Amino acid sequence: MMVALGDARLSGDEVIETSFGTLRLEHSFPDEASSALLFDQFDVQRAAQAYVWALPLAGFAAWRQRAAETFGVEGFGDFVVYDSLREKRGIVTANLTTPYIINFTNLADGPVLIDYPTGPTAGGVLDFWQRPVVDLGLTGPDGGQGGGYVVLGPGQDAAAFDGSDRTVVRSQTLNVFIAFRVLTQDAQAMAAAKAGLKLSRAGSDPVPVRFIEGVDLEWSATPARGLPFWQDLAAVLEEEPVREVDKGFMAMLEPLGVLKGRPFDPDERQRRILTEGAALGELFVRNLQVNPRYTTPYWADTSWYKLIDFVIEQETENILQIDQRATLFYEAVTTTKGMVHPTPGTGQAYMTAKRDSDGRLLRADRSYRVHVPAEVPVAQFWSLSLYSEDTRRPYDNGGTDIRSVSLDSRDDQLKFNDDGSIDLYIGPTAPQEAAAANWMKTSGQDGWFVYFRLYAPTEPFFDKTWTLPDIHVV
Structure with a gap:
């Protein structure tokens, strides 16, 4: 006799109907076919939940990679200026009223020093979980008056900057995002902001800042669907230390082939599970997007x-x-x-x-x-x-x-x-x-x-x- 999952005894010999298939217990153990079905369901659910967890990190990883390919980003001091409709149409829900000036950089080679310009700007430094490290401009410590900042990576020593007139902040990730917008259509304000921006490594002179502009190409920073989502995620996870708060999700990803310290090379079953999990995870989030039950x-x-x-x-x-x-x-x-x-x-x-x-x-x-x-x-x-x-x-x-x-x-x-x-x-x-x-x-x-x-x-x-x-x- 077949029973619904909610009515199952989970004991003895039993046939259980679920939303994902029929399970059979023999003397309370799942048979071989049921075991495979349970593992598939277990891992698809984990992949879907990991997709939901990983979105901020995967979003920045996708943006960094696609922007480098589209705009020819090569060096530490390269800032892309997103101004035209086609340039901005690549960014997820881009602000279309003011140009963006954006740099992705890495702190693995040491702290980064920013000399930030005076003027009516809004911006910030973000870690790769898209959490603010520090605001820049009108809502930051400089209050629109310009100033110096030091961005430290995980574990990097702040002692060298004791007594500095710079604002010293720390990122929980090695990858960081540096960006700002000029909140006026005055061309002179934009020119002054670009002229006043400097970037350097601790102990080194500022590098020439290169503003990449006028590219005007269609492109996309929307996170990939299917297996490429996990390829992007695995690559950026390899670059970053694992935060304490994320260890549970790293454990969920390990049976799926996303394992820090090992190449991402999923087998056929893992590829199938990851592809389905990404689609299910996206549908979970899209449902939350239109029905946000927490607010x-x-x-x-x-x-x-x-x-x-x-x-x-x-x-x-x-x-x-x-x-x-x-x-x-x-x-x-x-x-x-x-x-x-x-x-x-x-x-x-x-x-x-x-x-x-x-x-x-x-x-x-x-x-x-x-x-x-x-x-x-x-x-x-x-x-x-x-x-x-x-x-x-x-x-x-x-x-x-x-x-x-x-x-x-x-x-x-x-x-x-x-x-x-x-x-x-x-x-x-x-x-x-x-x-x-x-x-x-x-x-x-x-x-x-x-x-x-x-x-x-x-x-x-x-x-x-x-x-x-x-x-x-x-």
């Missing part, structure tokens, strides 16, 4: 969520915030103190929506209106950017300029209402002629979502006296 909407009775809903350390006294950070790092990259914990007048607030006012998931074949009330609470500006659910990168609708997928309050082509509010449109066809300048196009079956960014949000955002209404079907 509630930021504004009551809306579908707008605060994008970054965890602490910058990614762990509390009791838990590693795996679900919270996976939701973000599936669809985005990087965190800084100013992004995670903005305060009135500084930092940035990121809001996201995946459903309309009736609670239905957004579709590419419907037209929608986003009504932005007057007096958006920002000291700088706001923007609404459109992203693909498939790639999580800026939406590819055939447009060739940034405003085809991102509209912001500094855009002199936008048409505002008489009361200062504005209606923005998203859908496959343009609205009436007067509003066409306020429209972003969707196409085919490429589902989408948006980020509404508030730069230097002010008090009405924090006390919620200003509210962004839900997205409405037109």
Whole structure:
């Protein structure tokens, strides 16, 4: 007689029906076929959970590798400037309103010294779990006035910098990410920021900083699917020390062929399990992305969520915030103190929506209106950017300029209402002629979502006296 798994005695002779197949116990032991089936299920579940855990690390590893290939990154002092739509369209949920200036480097050869420029910038140094090591610019120790920083790697001695006028910080990973944005469209501010940036190894003179710009190629930093995801992960795990908090997941990966100190060379069964586990893990996270069960909407009775809903350390006294950070790092990259914990007048607030006012998931074949009330609470500006659910990168609708997928309050082509509010449109066809300048196009079956960014949000955002209404079907 066959029984459901929940009704099984797990004793004697028994046939058990499960969601993944039929198991047979003989004198309480699983038979040979059941043993193989249980190991497969065991390992697929482990691979799926490891995918969820690994997203921040794998995301940075993919970005570093694909950027090096696309932009010709060669040296320690190379910074890529991402400015055009095609350059930014490679980055997962890239900010489309200001250029990025970005460097990936490694601390294995010693601490890195940064001379950071004065000016209206936002940036930071991040470890490879995408945790802030230190903010740079307006939300950092220099407060926009420029300054010197020392970035130490795991175990590196800080004594040499005692009494230094530099801010000394430590990364938990050897690989680090150094990046900033200039928060103005003033070309002189950008030139000054580039001129004032210096990078050096401890005990050495600054190296020439090379800004790689004007490449204007299509590319992708979206983490790979299937076996290539694990190849990227295995490579970066080999470069890094294992943190205490991650040892459990390293144990899960070992039977799957991802083992520190050994080449990644999975056998046929491991390849099958890893490929299935990556697909299942991605579906787990995508479900969390649209149904984040650990939080509630930021504004009551809306579908707008605060994008970054965890602490910058990614762990509390009791838990590693795996679900919270996976939701973000599936669809985005990087965190800084100013992004995670903005305060009135500084930092940035990121809001996201995946459903309309009736609670239905957004579709590419419907037209929608986003009504932005007057007096958006920002000291700088706001923007609404459109992203693909498939790639999580800026939406590819055939447009060739940034405003085809991102509209912001500094855009002199936008048409505002008489009361200062504005209606923005998203859908496959343009609205009436007067509003066409306020429209972003969707196409085919490429589902989408948006980020509404508030730069230097002010008090009405924090006390919620200003509210962004839900997205409405037109």
